[in-house]
Amino acid sequence: MSAKPAARRLRPLIDGPVPTRLKLGALWASVLFLYSYGDYFELYAPGKLRAMLASQTALGPVSQNALLGMAALMAIPSLMVGLTLLLPARPNQWANIVLGILYTGIMLLAIQDSWPFYKFFGVLEMALTLLISWIAWSWPMQPVPLAITSAAK
Template identity: 65%
Template sequence: MLDDIKVHTKFKLSALWCSVMFCYIYGDYFELYQSGKLQQMLAGRTALGPATQATLLGMSTLMAIPSLMIALSLLLPATANRWLNIVLGVLYSVIMLLAIQGSWHFYVLFGLIEIALTVAIVWYAWIWPKRLAS
């Protein structure tokens, strides 16, 4: 019989957000190999239109939130942590569902993995064990 430990929900959530971030990074990195992608970047175009300060700030915020959730999942009190993970897990699942529409196969693969991970985040946050009142 192999020895095993019970992993606290906070650690599970943090690890899942880490995995999500690695998939985001690799998916976006591999996307640079698509023909014409670098030329679009050099011309100042993004998937959302021209690369303005507002567009880049919005995209930065969108990517900073999952990065922060790695730490916040460990640091926030349980109730706030639970609800923030549920809301953001659903939000990022929907965002990825929209983002993979008509994408290259590698991006769809990363997107489906990211959706599975963010759904797992929602699931683990939803079933967060409750402590019996003393």
Template identity: 50%
Template sequence: MTIPVSPSRELADPPLPTRLKLSALWASLTFCYLYGDYFGLYKPGKLQHMLEGAGPMGPTSQGSLLFVALLLVVPGLMVFLSLALPARPVRWLNIGLAVFYAAFVAITMPGAWWFYLAYSSIEILLGAVIVWLAWRWPRTA
């Protein structure tokens, strides 16, 4: 049995501003990075290698951990910066950083486990959508 829906009862679905879409995409991308790294800890031997001083980019050092920390903090900051910066710089930041992160992820994919390939594919897709939305940023009349 279907219940008829009156036209006046339909839900409004106003368009979202580009900035809000970009911010939400960066939040999604950040979660994918975090969960991908978290699930990576379950790979056999991963924790043992960490205890032995192996870091994400070679031997663990203050410099290597600072580099990785800065690499991972940028997408999280883009959640805010996409909403707060003026349109022109935020547009170019979105394009440049999304291309950089998608390329970085693609470089790390060969030989990875399936879960990582799945996360990486989604991350690259999210980056492509960020570039597409920022490239098509609405213009004033």
């Protein structure tokens, strides 16, 4: 073993701060992966495919409006991946706070009377959406210029 790899292991890595926008976008992407896997695994639950073939959902019969509503419900987190990078800071902050809390509540309702695997995914999803809200709430602010703070006194 040469001295070069040992010296490399001893040097600390540069670990710069991750921008808030990037954190939020990555968390929304993670939430979407969990949604996808939870819904996919749910297809293996006994009777689920039979109900789907009979045009039944957990909320009632399948209709164009019901499918449009479900599509809109899933489109919002999908759009938030990109919107967190594109929206101005203040609307971005509020969108992430409100939608993070809203999707936490939706999942809290969705996991009622569900199988343990779905509750597992749901708890992870709720933890991430609450984290999204918290990161957005604690979004770093620009320092107030000294001239403004002096004038306020």
